[in-house]
């Protein structure tokens with residue numbers, strides 16, 4: 001069964017159309033980044049997957065359950081966790097432990113098991129030492145990891161991150177991305193990462209581009225970043241390494257195609273100098 | 277700076293009082309306040325003071341932290357005392373070397389002076405007692421305690437759970453909003469806003485450009501928080517479990533004996549002893 005199955009999805013806020021004809025299938029364990037310029041409807045799509053918004057046309061299925069079906073809504077939210085942008089606005093309690101208990105309490109998990117879930121979630125984000133801490137005193141990256149742990153306590157299969165690294169400093173961003181990558185690789189978590197950082201996108205299995213309210217490109221990040229002029233049309237940039245490689249090639253230091261990360265750029269540069 | 281001002285300023289430590297059941301602590305403080313108002317003489321303050329001393333000692337909170345709580349109300353204390361001195365008394369007017377301290381409708385009487393002192397003692401004890409509660413009880417425990425104590429009201433459809441949740445969220449957001457206020461104030465200052473000079477009206481006006489962005493920000497936060505709560509499957513009190521169970525322990529039994537003894541002592545003095553002053 002597919003983790004997410006979206007068919008002919010259309011959505012509008014009042015009369016303002018935002019999404020139309022969106023088709024998208026995501027398998028369990030995939031890591032997908034969702035790209036597109038501001039206002040292209042990424043957050044709206046994320047909310048539709050999580051059941052915070054309901055489709056006006058078409059349907060969204062999460063593990064076969066339609067979000068239009070009121071009885072499955074709870075189950076969908078349980079299995080598809082969502083982490084938002086601002087790390088300050090997602091915790092409900094003044095102590096980490098109490099905050100992590102919030103989700104399991106909501107779905108009626110027995111108290112003894114809630115303790116286990118908290119331990120497990122904290123371990124997954126590497127924050128075991130902060131069980132009794134106050135979220136407001138933590139760094140941005142730590143707060144966001146606690147927000148992720150808050151979702152993990154519900155034992156979801158899908159994690160949707162809506163620009164969850166955009167308010168963090170580089171170190172915090174790295175912490176969060178490491179956690180996400182680890183969850184995806186080791187726990188087979190399906191990840192939908194909405195981001196403006198092209199360097200984050202390179203690390204995903206798959207990139208989906210939204211533009212004009214619909215999916216305009218869907219493929220491996222390498223394919224997407226090789227689209228050339230179309231990238232600009234969709235409001236996207238290149239990952240830093242790819243951009244540098246492109247500039248160097250244009251200015252007389254030919255480098256092979258397919259450079260997207262700093263590591264490959266470094267390797268290729270060394271190779272090209274050794275040749276000379 | 278503003279970030280450090282936290283409500284009731286919980287003092288994290290492990291102590292006898294910290295480990296008591298918040299429900300018991302809340303009830304004990306209510307009882308203590310009632311006893312303060314039953315104490316009509318200075319003598320009757322003795323058991324209450326002894327109680328305070330024991331509570332502070334058993335809470336491992338430095339006396340300094342407890343005393344700091346009074347600092348915040350010192351203005352109020354002095355103000356009330358002054359009003360009381362001038363208006364609250366009747367009877368003999370104070371005479372200093374033959375000069376009667378009397379002016380128009382104001383006069384300083386002995387009973388006024390004593391009354392003012394009495395009032396100050398009462399208020400100080402009241403504030404110190406409640407502070408021991410907030411110093412030794414984490415905000416979450418406090419709301420938890422209140423929720424459990426009010427639980428019977430559920431049967432008359434009073435939204436106990438919602439109220440407790442609102443309280444705990446409010447407590448959780450106080451430091452965040454304080455920090456934001458700081459940031460906005462600094463941003464306005466750097467653009468030349470002046471919060472320190474001018475008369476009261478001018479200063480209040482200067483706060484408007486701070487309050488509006490703060491309010492707008494708070495609404496945006498509330499909306500995001502609502503989404504975050506929804507995505508964590510929140511749907512009201514129905515079908516919810518509780519992670520933390522509150523348990524009465526021997527500590528609460530000891531506390532009960534102590535507060536009962538204090539109450540008994542105060543009541544005995546209230547009923548039996550003639551008013552000594």
Ligand SMILES: Nc1ncnc2c1ncn2[C@@H]1O[C@H](COP(=O)(O)OP(=O)(O)O)[C@@H](O)[C@H]1O
Nearest residue numbers: 013016018036037038039040041042043044045
């Ligand atoms: N609550 C809302 N009410 C009305 N319009 C909205 C609302 N939220 C978003 N929009 C509009 O929908 C469009 C898509 O928004 P959004 O999904 O947030 O895009 P993105 O996350 O890609 O920046 C934007 O034009 C935005 O102005």
Ligand SMILES: [Mg+2]
Nearest residue numbers: 042043162163
């Ligand atoms: Mg968005």
